[in-house]
Amino acid sequence: MKKILLVNSHLEAEKLIKGEMPPIGLGYIAAVLEREGFDVSILDLIISKNPKTSLQKRIKGFSPDIVGISFASANRFQAFEVAKWVKDVNENILVVVGGPHTTFTAEDMLRNIKEVDIVVRGEGENVMLNIVKGKKLEYIKGISFRKNSRIHHNSPQPPIKNLDELPLPAYHLFDMDRYNLVMPFIKNYKAATLSTMRGCPYGCNFCSCTAMWGKYPRTLSAEKILENIKLLIDDYRVNSFYVVDETFTLHKKKCSELCKKIVNEKLDIRWMTDVRVNEVDREVLQSMKRAGCYMVAYGVESGNQKIIDKIGKRITLKQVLDCTKMCGELGIKRKAFFTFGLPDDTMETIKETFIFREKLDAENKTMGVINIYPGTGVESIARINGCLSKDFSWSDKFYEPYHLIFFTPSSIPIFSQPHLSKKQLAWFHMKYLAEKKPISMQIKKAMKRIHSFNDLRAMFNYGAGYLKARLT
Numbered sequence: 001m002k003k004i005l006l007v008n009s010h011l012e013a014e015k016l017i018k019g020e021m022p023p024i025g026l027g028y029i030a031a032v033l034e035r036e037g038f039d040v041s042i043l044d045l046i047i048s049k050n051p052k053t054s055l056q057k058r059i060k061g062f063s064p065d066i067v068g069i070s071f072a073s074a075n076r077f078q079a080f081e082v083a084k085w086v087k088d089v090n091e092n093i094l095v096v097v098g099g100p101h102t103t104f105t106a107e108d109m110l111r112n113i114k115e116v117d118i119v120v121r122g123e124g125e126n127v128m129l130n131i132v133k134g135k136k137l138e139y140i141k142g143i144s145f146r147k148n149s150r151i152h153h154n155s156p157q158p159p160i161k162n163l164d165e166l167p168l169p170a171y172h173l174f175d176m177d178r179y180n181l182v183m184p185f186i187k188n189y190k191a192a193t194l195s196t197m198r199g200c201p202y203g204c205n206f207c208s209c210t211a212m213w214g215k216y217p218r219t220l221s222a223e224k225i226l227e228n229i230k231l232l233i234d235d236y237r238v239n240s241f242y243v244v245d246e247t248f249t250l251h252k253k254k255c256s257e258l259c260k261k262i263v264n265e266k267l268d269i270r271w272m273t274d275v276r277v278n279e280v281d282r283e284v285l286q287s288m289k290r291a292g293c294y295m296v297a298y299g300v301e302s303g304n305q306k307i308i309d310k311i312g313k314r315i316t317l318k319q320v321l322d323c324t325k326m327c328g329e330l331g332i333k334r335k336a337f338f339t340f341g342l343p344d345d346t347m348e349t350i351k352e353t354f355i356f357r358e359k360l361d362a363e364n365k366t367m368g369v370i371n372i373y374p375g376t377g378v379e380s381i382a383r384i385n386g387c388l389s390k391d392f393s394w395s396d397k398f399y400e401p402y403h404l405i406f407f408t409p410s411s412i413p414i415f416s417q418p419h420l421s422k423k424q425l426a427w428f429h430m431k432y433l434a435e436k437k438p439i440s441m442q443i444k445k446a447m448k449r450i451h452s453f454n455d456l457r458a459m460f461n462y463g464a465g466y467l468k469a470r471l472t
Helices: 024-035 051-062 073-089 100-104 106-112 125-132 209-213 222-236 252-264 282-290 305-310 317-330 347-359 377-385 422-436 439-447 453-471
Strands: 003-008 039-044 066-070 094-098 118-120 143-147 150-153 191-194 240-243 270-274 293-301 333-340 364-369
Touching (some): 003 024, 024 039, 051 073, 073 094, 073 100, 094 100, 100 118, 100 209, 106 150, 118 125, 191 222, 305 347, 317 333, 333 347, 333 422, 347 364, 347 422
Parallel strands (some): 003 039, 003 066, 066 094, 094 118
Antiparallel strands (some): 118 143, 143 150
8 A cells, every 4th residue: 555745845944924733735635545545644844843854754764655745836945845855765756746836837847846746736635546546647637747758737627516525634644732823812722724615706816716726616514614623622622713714704604504503512712714895794793703703804905996906806995894894893803904016006006005004993904015926817917017027937946035125935026017116115115114113123023034145135125225215
């Protein structure tokens, strides 16, 4: 029987998140493989102090036939390292990669990263199972691979229609005590993430969710979600949850049934989730509140309605205000996400966004610049307008010099336009920070992210720009 090692790649040096949680996607794949009798191990390099040593030690001890590596765009270069480390130990191990980045860069990756044997595109459970079972590659849907010096892209794997058919994630393969998800505004908790649905019908042009999971949302039943919650409570002492769905309230029937079950079971839990302001009403928010929901997060993006329409968000500023007001009246805390530098943004529309953000009555209001990710409409625009060069490859080494200013990953390009350069965006951002936050706080935050000469040089540019913004 084949042995499979599933690896969650480590992050770049300037760690961008506070607290971590198990990679649930690998947990689902592992559970499917275990159900079929395969010997599976999971290694999460994000919580490893020495990723290379940890990986090679596990490979030598476990002797896997297949290594599956999961990663996103921000840590793609670290994942390429992982693939090389695997082949350095045993070049006969089959290296399979998957995740949101690989789905949209299969051709690029197979041309440039020789250590990668197979690329999984999209939903991975059934695809990985077919690979592990030894099915001929030509007949496995949802993969890209090399054969006879050519790259082949098979037809997509149909999405799993009934998510209840999936077993619960293989939490027992994670060292659950090593994880510590940060939940805002609550203390004395042990938290975990939950995923209850896949797919999004909206297709915003800065997001790849619809392309990755499909435009027809599929949801777990309330019974299956409750089973997952109880398992985490009973076996891992979890009492708080972050439901990481794109839009938890999209299936209102499921939402209502789940909330009723939580209340009827008298589960003493606290949880937060992401919603869309056009997919909530007072009734559903009330039921969520009764079931322990203490906070919702929602994307506003812009304070200008034309920009919101341009990016395909399909919400209105009135809906933002209505949702914010309803949550406040019900005692649900609010986290609103804003973005600037969006397609067709101007200095004037960005000012409108900052003004709207200031006036919005929400407890937490984040503001970030738009990044370019593969598979998004923004990537297509960036290639057309020259923000990304014609020969840009997601597999080539890349360094974003403005990352220290915007506190974004250094490996992810920042979106700019002919009429709105990165320098202009940086000036606006630093001007805002100069007015709102002490310079000592900003310098201290940026200093923690210096890990190379490029970072040091960027830090000097950041400091000069900050002082200039403060004096103007």
